[in-house]
Amino acid sequence: MKLFAAAALVVAVALVGAVKADAVVIQTKWNERVDFKHKNGTGFLRLYVRSIEVTRTSWKTAVGVTNGSGIELRFASGLDQPDPNLPFTYWASPGIWWSQYVKGGTWQPGAGSSITRSARAGGVRPAFPTRLAPRKSWFGTFSGSLARVPKGRLLRIGFGLFLDPALYECADLGTGCVHKRVPLSTTHQFRLPTRR
Numbered sequence: 267m268k269l270f271a272a273a274a275l276v277v278a279v280a281l282v283g284a285v286k287a288d289a290v291v292i293q294t295k296w297n298e299r300v301d302f303k304h305k306n307g308t309g310f311l312r313l314y315v316r317s318i319e320v321t322r323t324s325w326k327t328a329v330g331v332t333n334g335s336g337i338e339l340r341f342a343s344g345l346d347q348p349d350p351n352l353p354f355t356y357w358a359s360p361g362i363w364w365s366q367y368v369k370g371g372t373w374q375p376g377a378g379s380s381i382t383r384s385a386r387a388g389g390v391r392p393a394f395p396t397r398l399a400p401r402k403s404w405f406g407t408f409s410g411s412l413a414r415v416p417k418g419r420l421l422r423i424g425f426g427l428f429l430d431p432a433l434y435e436c437a438d439l440g441t442g443c444v445h446k447r448v449p450l451s452t453t454h455q456f457r458l459p460t461r462r
Contacts, residue, residue, distance in 0.1 A: 290459040292318040298452055302335075304431040309335020314405070315423050315452055320459055323412055325362065326389075327423055330405035333398040340397050340429040346449055352379060360387040360394050360408045362415050363424035363451050382449070384424055385414045394426065417458055424451040 296315040301308065314330035333339045343359035354368065362385045369378040387408035395404050408423070415421065433446035 289319050289321045292320070292456055292459070294318055294454065294456065296452055296454045298454065299334075300428075300450070302428075302430055302432065304335065304337055306336065309333075309337065309339075309431075311335075311339070311428065311450070313423075313425065313450070313452055315454070318423075318456060320412070324409065325412055325415070326407055326409035328405075328407055329360075329423060329425070330403055331398065331425060332403040333400055336400045337431060338397055338399055339431070340445065341395060341426050341450070342429060342447060343394075343426045344447070346382075346427065346447065348382065348449070349379070352381070354379070354381040356382045356384045357386055358382075358384065358424065358447075358449050359426045360390050361385050361410060361424050362387075362421050364416065364419050364421050366419075385410060385412075412458070415458065420455040420457060422452045422455045424449070426450060 294315045294317055296313070298313045300311040300313065302310065312332040312334055314332070316328040316330075319326045343357070345355050346358040347355045356363075364383050365380050366383050367378055368381055369376075388410040389408070391407050391409075392404075394406070398404060427447040428450040429445035430448050431445060433448075435446050436443040
């Protein structure tokens, strides 16, 4: 009976860590540093993307973030409008992000803008933190559907919005000031593998 239980445990562990048969695994091992200032000096975030697993219909990535500063950091997800003069928005949260050129929206004839698009992660395990203590890390996975992700385009992994501790935005309506929300994504990029 003990032998059967041990064999069942080995099979269960193998199934949990198994890669889907039709999956392509991109070993990225990305390690990026994002520097920032705060009232007590400077600090940094470190973003990790260890691998990206892609099937015909879905994606999954092993990710992490480390707070390399002496202060607590905050994160959020939400609608982001990088340029208040343009009507383009995207949902900034864990997921796959990409840039897209859009004609118009400028004063120059024939010109355009590069805007960010995103496909939200359907799964984030464990939940992405809204606060990260000094010198602490979070590691987990983001996963989702490829239905809205364009083929052949350069893609990056988005983490959401970083609430910059040194920059503030103040509303004209007397509602006070809040930390500036800075989009947080990798600078490394990848393309979806081509299928035969």
